[in-house]
Amino acid sequence: MTVRGAEVAGSGKGASAGDAGVTTGVLARLRRDAPWWLLPVTVVVVLGGFIVYSIWASTTGVGEARNAPYLSPLYSPGWLANHIPVFPGLLCILVPIAFRGTCYYYRKAYHRSFLWDPPGCAVPELRHGGYRGETAFPLSLNNLHRFALYGAVVYIPILAFDAANAFSLGGHLYLGLGTAIMVLNVVLLAGYTLSCHSLRHLVGGSVDCFSCVRFGRQRYGAWRGVTRLNVFHPTWAWVSLFSVWAVDAYVRMLNAGWFTDPHLLFR
Amino acid sequence: MAIAERPAQRGTAPQPGAGSGSDGAPLEFHVFKGIPGEEQGEVTYRVPPVTGMVVLDAIHWIQKHVDTDLACRWNCKAAKCGSCSAEINGMPRLMCKTRIDDLPDGPITVRPMTAFPLIKDLVTDVSHAYEVNRRIPQFTPAADEPSPFVIQEMDLERIYEFRKCIECFLCQDVCHVLRSHDLQEQFYGPRFFVRVASLEMHPKDTVDRLEAVRTEGGLGYCNITKCCTEVCPEHIHITDNAIIPLKERVADRHWDPLRAVSRLLLGKR
Incomplete structure (x- = not known):
């Protein structure tokens, strides 16, 4: 009803004095300002797509993932992939999966998109009661992120070695489009790894007084450096995911004969 | 609700269209009113747009010209005291820092914070x-x-x-x-x-x-x-x-x- 400029648009159940918040219906509290569902849907499609792709790719065998002088990062290190008879790719990607699965950025992505805990800021959740967060298994394993970091750091020189090998074919200098993609992949993965929140803590974040500890100034410098990278951690996370995808897909397309690698070979 | 029966007193109010709203039309606000244990709901108000207006301006206009008993906590109107927290279009924001022209077209909803017990209208017990x-x-x-x-x-x-x-x-x-x-x-x-x-x-x-x-x-x-x-x-x-x-x-x-x-x-x- 409208009464001289003011009208009642809706009403809800009354709340007792001790109740928390307003107890009108969920629809009344739903966000009306932005398509909050756009981000979770995008993450489900892109991240879900990558998960499905990487599981498929890691089960096809190393033969599909190698095209001299290139090697897919999903099958790196190559010597490990060569010595495992069944699904070597799955073993090779265990550390990257652990690193991304416990990553502070990806936690936001999958909690919002896959677990709907919550699906968006100020958006009502489907589940009520029984929420344990990261206090209970399995999400409490996210506290082990630093150990996944240690493994991920080892992967950077391994992938750099693969990229260096991509400069050589039959003992001659080789510069191909794939070489450039592999180098870019190493740079982006290094950016993602070195911008890690756990690394930021380990190099200096745990120190309360830089001027009071040994190598304090150096640790402060390292902390500032990682902090600068850390600001873009979500960006590093996504672009490095795409670069891994790009290298693997590029090698497979070469193997499928879709095109030949544009290159320069210096004999 | 009794609050809806009150006449709007618009004698000294700026006229709708006097400001530079997108088309000069009055802005429609759905503002939560109520106290615990009694009927609660959103009340619709039409507020004249003014250049640079923030949501708190609209709430003040409503308090002055339509509903003098609309409860709202505020203090500095400069985004420094942290008093005027509310949920605008469902998103927690400061009313004094939320410009109307930053919000999408259509009715603007203003509700109290959900995570705190309600005292009255837009005021919660923190x-x-x-x-x-x-x-x-x-x-x-x-x-x-x-x-x-x-x-x-x-x-x-x-x-x-x-x-x-x-x-x-x-x-x-x-x-x-x-x-x-x-x-x-x-x-x-x-x-x-x-x-x-x-x-x-x-x-x-x-x-x-x-x-x-x-x-x-x-x-x-x-x-x-x-x-x-x-x-x-x-x-x-x-x-x-x-x-x-x-x-x-x-x-x-x-x-x-x-x-x-x-x-x-x-x-x-």
């Missing part, structure tokens, strides 16, 4: 937040620390950011642990993780609050969805700079066997 604050041990320097403190700039850099907090409690309101799961008794909330972080990182503080923040503070309930950071009007990086560093410090103590061996051998905390 006293629980102050009770949590009292549970956190205050800054405690060493007894023999010479005063005034001499502190290096690099030792204080991190905690400058935390001092910008205006205690608007929008982060508490948007946090799903408090908002959807009602874990007020087990979880400090983002605002107080910021406070704990500012104390824990202070070079002159001597008190250990990590065990308290892990147990009674419920730090593990936070699942890093970063909504607190998104709504902070002071742009404090609550999750990245306060909560995650606290989680890492807790991991040092409870989830890192290498650190445990190091502590055992070197005798450090």
